[in-house]
Every structure is written in structure tokens, then in C-alpha cells.
Amino acid sequence: MFENSLKFARSLDRQDALASFRKRFLLPSAANGPALYLAGNSLGLQPKATQQYLQAELADWASLGVEGHVHARRPWLYYHKFSKKALAALVGAQANEVVAMNQLTVNLHLLLVSFYRPSARRFKIITEAGAFSSDQYAFESHLKYRGIDPALALIELAPRAGEYTLRTADILHAIREHADQLALVILGGVQYYTGQFFDIPRITAAAHQAGAYAGFDLAHAVGNVPLALHRDDVDFAVWCSYKYLNAGPGAIAGAFVHNRHASAPLPRFAGWWGHHEGERFQMKKGFKPQPGIDGWQLSNVPIFQSAALLASLELFQEAGMKNLRQKSVRLTGFLEFLLNQADPEGKHYTVITPEDPGQRGCQLSILMKRQGKKTFNDITRAGVIADWREPDVIRVAPVPLYNTFEEVFRFVTLLSDSLY
Template sequence: MIFENSLAFAQQLDAQDPLSHYQNEFSFPQVNGKKVIYFTGNSLGLQPKRAKAYVDEVMNDWATLAVEGHFYAEKPWWDYHERFTNPLSKLVGALPTEVTVMNTLTVNLHLMMVSFYQPTSKRYKIICEEKAFPSDQYLFQSQVRFHGYEPEDAIVEVKRRKGEHNIRLEDVVAKINEVGAELALVLIGGVNYYTGQVFDMKTITEAGHKVGAYVGWDLAHAAGNIELQLHDWQVDFAAWCSYKYMNSGPGNASGCFIHEKHHTNSELPRFAGWWGHNKERRFKMEPHFDPVQGADGWQISNLPVLSLAPYLASVELFAEVGMEALIKKRNTITAYLEFVLHEIDREVKGNFEIITPSNPKERGCQLSVFLHGEGRSLFDYLMKNGVIIDWREPNVIRLAPVPLYTSFENIYRFGQILKSGILEK
């Protein structure tokens, strides 16, 4: 498609967009009395308007049924999480029995490492990406120390080549082969939070398995953003937060995937709790743990239904739209944002550097932009003028035009505000 940096062209794209009406499904903050241009769905998604009804339903059932809501609510609480299995499995490319919801992201990654990080004197190393999200870095450090190893020895980072912003696939595979028989686990963010780079999960998973390691993925920036085929890729486990692209609300529950090949492995350790116990016998209060067959067998405590309610609202919205349609718009609107950035850069003779890969197969809907020659003052200008974006030191802004609620007109107007901010400094 040949793009134009004009209001009329952007409005024409919106008129042709079959998802444009979904913007009305979300609540937007306002700045200066106007609805904001919201580019931080990679940090916290907007609130779906239908979420309130789902929460109110639980509150009303609690008020009128109290403890009986576990079994007699319209959506009984004791199996509330089971409503996620079909829609979530389609979102991440899994069997329904391979997905569950529980806890929060880093908690789930810790629990997954109980099962899938079993270091020995010879096989104890973890491979991750350089500049992983800090929570993952802390996770790795605490896990290896817990097992008696030093992070400097046990954690192996795949680094970017000098002068490059993204990690090459061949370097990931080469590092896996180099560590080889010492490698216990590969655990990488499927989409790098800083650059927006999408990793080739299929190839990396195959490489990890070839040397005898488990392979898991932190999908915080991937779930609801990119195509995933976790079952077919033979991924051992994965976890994701629900409050970014999945729009479930701040700090909300995490999704979790465990491949079916591990479901009946009684030798695989796990931390147990009563909600992971045989569903049909759970309330018999038996002394010995008999796990549910499937990902639900990794659950520990009964679930926070009030937190799950807005997540369910969003998951059902995703099921209604479908990932295929979202990805199609995501590719177009991200490309349009890239075009507008280059156009504004040319007009103001600036020095923007988009550090996210230009190949659509290697990115989702996030573009990270290095503002050479510009400082925090430009970020502040954008925020004061109704463009909600994300700042990362030293001077990178992250822009995520989420296809569910971003319009092409938003992209054009952002470009004009950006241009004004540069010219007025």
C-alpha cells in the first residue's frame, strides 16, 4: 500500500477498517478536554466498557448469594476459570487443556521453574536475552541462587552485536549450541519489551530441545499481540500477563501454558495446592495430592474471581474479533505509524531511529524510537498534548498502536503533534 501523510488519507483508511467501531468499546482518558491518543497498551491496556458489567455480575452474586455463589452464581465461581480455556487456547495456539489462569506473571514463571528448571552439577545454566525485562532478570538470579549457583556462572545472556539494537537469531542458536550439555533451560521474552523485537520461537525452541534443555517463554508483550502456536512449536511452558494487550486491568491474573506432553509426567516436580487437586474430589479434603490432568493441575489456590471478571470480558472480546483480523490491522497500522515517523523526521530534518525491526514478521504493534538530539522535553510535550506514550532511558519512546482501539487518524494527528513539539522547542 502507498501511504500518504494526510488527514483525508487516514480517515479513508478508517472508513475501510472493519475493526474501527471497536474503538467505541473502550474508555479513554482525556487531556485538555479531548480523548487521548493512547500508545501504551504495551504497558496497560485501556478498559473495555463491557468489563464493568462482568465485575458487577460477580458483586451482585456475592451480595445475593454469598458463599453459595461458588455453585449457584450465573457463572459459578468454582469453575469460573474454565471459561478461559477455549478462547485463550485459540489466542496462544494451544489445546484447551494446556492453558489456565492463575496468580500473576512472575509468580507463574517461578512456579514453572519449579517444574522445568532442575539443575544438576553438569546441566544447570539458563539462557536468556540481554536486557531482559528486570523482573525476569531478578527471577533468574533468585532461582539460580536458590539452587546454590552464582548468577555470573549460571545465567548466560545472548547479546546484541556491537552497533546493533536487536539480537540475531543465529546468535541465539549459536549460544544454545555452545552451552550445549550444560544448558538446563532457555527462557526468553517472546517480544523484547525495550525494542519490540519478536523472536523466532519455533526455531529457538527446536534448538533448545536438540541439546536436551527445556524451553519456556515470557509472553508478556506477545499474548494478544502476535500469532502464537505454542502447542505446534512444542514449547514446554509459557506465561503471560493479561493487563497489556489483553486489557484485563492493572496487575491482573496471568495466563499459563504447559504442553500436554508434560501433563502425565509424575516425575515432574511442582508446588501443589488444593485448587490443582482432582476437581471431582476437591471438596472431599483428601490428604494426598491428585492433580487435575492438564494445566489446571498446576493451580494452587482458589482463584480471584473479581480479578478474573474483567479478564473474561476482554478474552471474549478477542474471541469475537479474532487474532487473524487483529494481526491484519496491526500490520497495516504499524506500517502507517512507521511511515508517518519517517515523514515527520524528513520534514523537520531530525534524527529519529526506529530500533524495532522493520520486517513485519519480527515485530508486533510496538515501535521503539531513539530520539537522537531530542530529550525528555519532547516526551513531556507529547504527554501534555494528549499523546500517552512510554519513555525509556536514555531517550527512547515506545509507541504501541493497538489495533483494537487505535485509529489511523490517531496516527496522523500524533505525527502533527510530534512535528509541533520539535519545531517549538
């Protein structure tokens, strides 16, 4: 299937139907030339169109002032609607189920208000051990706010001894084991450290069978793996947009609420942008939520952040998530093949991301067995931009929108040069 040669890598690039998208991004440089940028799982590259999108809003602000809310090329009053179609396609949702708003952890807190509703009987939360720190802090703070001891209520699932990722069977077993006391199951769609893509439909179905809600943090999943939140009956999800969605540092985030909850009397923290659109400027008391996820909005839309998101979503609409996924599986498969060739006996490292392409996205997490930080520093000096995670993992993410097979080959060559 693969060959370990630069010639073969270049032949794969010549066959790549998505190769032209690379030219639509700004690529960083290293001291000795173009950088090998393999850190899209931390911060995606800037689309060249981003500047154009931002300049359009700056120009409308300059020429229209406050009238830009109604008369801008993309009227600011309705800006949150312009990204709905593309976001819905990326997460497998209906347009009224998704919205770009706030930051990821803000959205997580807001939706925990609605979907973590503990009672004397049902109060437990199941998540993965080693969840991203913001998620951990959010879960603990909601438990403490309600006077519940996290040590009793927060069930953190760890891999079996000698393993690095969670078995789906063990997740389902834990849900059944705690079913009588379970209020919420919430995992990362793709685990940030190991790169494991969780079985969202099976986990969601098990949570519902136990009488609990199911939610997901899709920070490392959106724009990376195929998602079908509506079909899978997920209750809610949140994500950021600065990783695979390439919307820039601190970019506006997103949220999903299944439309079967659209008119449910769920508790929520309200803000004026979530109030019924036709009455918003009447400034009356009494919150009347907009239908769907829009009713969870708090404040008016940050236009410049949203413009940057639109610039990237345009590329996703053109490329198509199905095509991107096909390239991603092949690109990451090539990376895995080369890594196995470079250290066949596993003396220097082991890849802890699942081998099954259906259980991972484009990220591979390389657990270094010796001199990991030195190796990372060596490849950084050689022009690689990747990601180090304590205590001993190098995360590498070849992104199908802009990374090439030749870059993957060159990365493994530089890694091998540092090891031997």
C-alpha cells in the first residue's frame, strides 16, 4: 500500500485531488526555510481569504458606522446565521441546531446549566480520565456549585493497565454500572492527548438507555472526523474553531443542541441575543428564547472573529468533508507506516493513537520512551512545528486541507535523524 521513499510520497501528492487547497493558506517559515507545520490540532493555519473577509467588515464599519448592523454586505444583526449551513454540514446537524458563539468553555458551562440537572438519586457524571483541563474544571465547578462532592459524583474512566486508550466496551460497561445514579455522560469527541475518536453513537445510545444525557466536547473532532450529531441523537456538543477550523487564535466557538430540546423547558442562563428576534429591541422583561440553539446565545456576535470563521468554512464547503476524510485517512496512514518503519522494534517510541482509522482523526500521538523532550527540541530546530505534551508525547497532525505526503516523509526523516 505504501512505500518508504520520497519518490513515492511525491507521487501521492501528484494524485491528490485536494492539493490546490494548500495554496490558499499562509504557511509559516522556519530558520532554514519553510516550516513543516504539523500542529493544526493546536492552531490551524490562516486562510489567505481571512484578510479579505476582515477587510470587508472594517470597510463597512468605516463607511456605515452603526448602520452596518442592517446595511453591511453581511448585516451584523444576522451574522450568526451566515455560518450555520457550513457548521451543520461539518457536525451532521440541522441548521437550527448549531450556532457560532462565545468560547468553548463558556458554551460548556452554559449547556451544563441546561443538561446537568442532578437530583438526590441521579447526580453522577461520566467522563474520560485525563480530559482536557478546561473540561475538568467545568465539571468540578458545577458539582461544587451544587454542593456535590466531585470525588463521589465524577466518574473518570481510565484505560486498562498497559493500554493507552479506552475500550468502547469499558465505557458502555461503566454507563450500565452507574445507570441508576447517572445524570450525564460527556467525553471528548476525539481525546486531545491520545487522539482516540470515541464511538459517539454507541455511547449516546447507552447514556439514553441509562436515563442520562449525552454531550461531547468536539474541540479536536470538528473539521477532523465525520460527525452525525443529529442522527446519533446527541443531546448537546461544544467546540472551538481555532484548531481544524482555522478561524484564528481565540476564535469564536460553537455549540449544538438537538432540536428535540428546542422547545423543552430547560433551565438556562439567558442573554438578550438569545431573546426572540422579533422582540429583542423592545427591551421588555421576561425572556422568550429564540427557537433552537439560538436561544442559548448571550450577547451580540463578535463580527471580526465570525468573519475569520466564514473565510475558513468557505474552504470546507468547497473541499467537502467526505473528501477531506478520505485524504486524512491516507495521509495519517502514511505517517503511521513511516513511523513503524523508522523504529520497527519500538525502542524509541510507540504510537498510542488507535491503529484503526475509524477510531482516530489525523493526529498521531507519539509516546517517547527516551529523551523525548530532546528529540522534540531537535526536530523543532530542524524546522518542524509540532506539539509537545507533558510528560512524554509528541502530537503530530497532518491536516488534509494543507499538509502534503512529502511533508510527512520529511518529518519522519528528521525524527529518525534525531534518534539515531
